[in-house]
Amino acid sequence: MAVREILSVEHPMLRRKCTKIHHLDAGLQRLVDDLIETMHHANGVGLAAPQVGVPVRLFVVQTPDDVDEPHAGELFVLYNPEIIKKSDLYYPEEGCLSMPGWVANVPRYRHVVIKGRNRQGREVRIKGEGLLAQALQHENDHLDGILFFDHLESMDQLRRVEKAAEPVEV
Numbered sequence: 784m785a786v787r788e789i790l791s792v793e794h795p796m797l798r799r800k801c802t803k804i805h806h807l808d809a810g811l812q813r814l815v816d817d818l819i820e821t822m823h824h825a826n827g828v829g830l831a832a833p834q835v836g837v838p839v840r841l842f843v844v845q846t847p848d849d850v851d852e853p854h855a856g857e858l859f860v861l862y863n864p865e866i867i868k869k870s871d872l873y874y875p876e877e878g879c880l881s882m883p884g885w886v887a888n889v890p891r892y893r894h895v896v897i898k899g900r901n902r903q904g905r906e907v908r909i910k911g912e913g914l915l916a917q918a919l920q921h922e923n924d925h926l927d928g929i930l931f932f933d934h935l936e937s938m939d940q941l942r943r944v945e946k947a948a949e950p951v952e953v
């Protein structure tokens with residue numbers, strides 16, 4: 784396992800539409816290990832493959848275990864995800880590991896159901912709410928080259944935050 788460099792938002796890789804995965808080979812398993820290690824190293828809640836320079840439809844998500852929500856602390860690895868249900872729009876605060884030090888309140892759904900394949904290639908459905916739902920939407924966006932601030936009406940809505948008070952970065 785290795786911590787990989789997280790690309791920053793101006794990198795063109797983060798604007799690509801990522802390709803679907805058809806074979807779970809050893810290289811992909813190594814990539815999953817590295818995504819997990821890199822996410823933990825950066826204290827993030829999620830990380831998508833394009834953020835480390837690999838344009839495939841894969842991300843990992845893990846909310847902190849002290850969040851009072853279902854699946855808190857559970858690690859999810861998802862290939863070829865697709866959001867199949869969403870409800871209850873709200874505007875939570877959000878940041879991105881590819882744009883450290885900046886946050887904004889972006890429109891997200893409080894409840895989502897996402898389907899995809901897990902690390903073993905089995906089809907799974909994850910019912911997420913709150914922070915988990917938010918992270919699933921943020922990471923899923925990365926696979927289509929969409930960044931969190933694309934949801935804002937103006938870049939003036941971005942706020943600077945102190946490193947010490949790091950918010951949710953995914």
Ligand SMILES: [Zn+2]
Pocket residue numbers: 878879880881921925953
């Ligand atoms: Zn992000």
